[in-house]
Amino acid sequence: MAAPRILICGDALGRLAQLFKRVSSVNKSAGPFDALLCVGQFFPDSADQLEEFNDYIEGRSKIPIPTYFIGDYGVGVVKVLSAVAKDSANLGFKMDGLKVCENLFWLRGSGKFLLHGLSVAYLSGKRSASSQQFGAYSQDDVDSLRALSEEPGIVDIFLTYPCYKL
Numbered sequence: 001m002a003a004p005r006i007l008i009c010g011d012a013l014g015r016l017a018q019l020f021k022r023v024s025s026v027n028k029s030a031g032p033f034d035a036l037l038c039v040g041q042f043f044p045d046s047a048d049q050l051e052e053f054n055d056y057i058e059g060r061s062k063i064p065i066p067t068y069f070i071g072d073y074g075v076g077v078v079k080v081l082s083a084v085a086k087d088s089a090n091l092g093f094k095m096d097g098l099k100v101c102e103n104l105f106w107l108r109g110s111g112k113f114l115l116h117g118l119s120v121a122y123l124s125g126k127r128s129a130s131s132q133q134f135g136a137y138s139q140d141d142v143d144s145l146r147a148l149s150e151e152p153g154i155v156d157i158f159l160t161y162p163c164y165k166l
Contacts, residue, residue: 004116006157007036007065014044014053014074017061024064034116036067039161043074050076056101063103068115070107070124071161072134081106081134110141112148112155121148122159 007026012019019038027033044053055061057080072081084100085108096113097105112121123145125137149155 004035004118005031005033006115006118007033009036009038009040011040011071012038012042012069014042014049014076016056016063017052020056020061020064027064033065036065037120037157037159038067038069039071039159041071041074041161042069043072043077043080045074047075056104059101063101066103066105068097068105068107068120070122070159072106072108072124077134107159109137110145110148112145112151115157118156119153120157120159121145121155124159124161126162 007023009019023033023036044050053076056063080100084098084106087099089099095111096115097107100106107122107124109125110121110123112119114120123137123141125134127137
């Protein structure tokens with residue numbers, strides 16, 4: 001079995017057409033790749049970019065490979081992710097991403113999952129003492145991640161945003 005091939009990108013800032021055009025180009029020239037991990041602000045900075053962003057979320061434009069993101073802040077985040085969190089397919093304890101649309105998964109809070117045989121752990125957002133729903137993690141997220149770290153095996157990829165000082 002060939003080793004999995006994973007692409008990683010930073011802030012998308014809602015420019016999904018630009019991001020997925022680049023992913024398709026790289027996939028064509030050096031692929032195939034199995035997935036894309038987006039670490040950084042995924043949603044747009046301004047309402048001007050929402051139409052392009054929503055073209056992907058609503059299925060008018062296609063996402064070329066399975067894409068997982070942390071960095072759930074920006075314009076439109078509440079509308080999109082509130083609907084995602086309420087979707088019956090996303091209820092329960094899901095660490096491998098809540099499905100936003102075809103090929104797009106939101107890594108919420110913290111977790112650990114297998115992606116094509118690689119162990120991926122993540123902690124998304126800024127620490128929040130309040131019950132902020134997006135762009136923040138809770139003490140429960142930290143405690144869950146700490147418990148997961150005690151499981152046997154290794155973590156191949158650890159995603160976090162913003163960058164934390166250890």
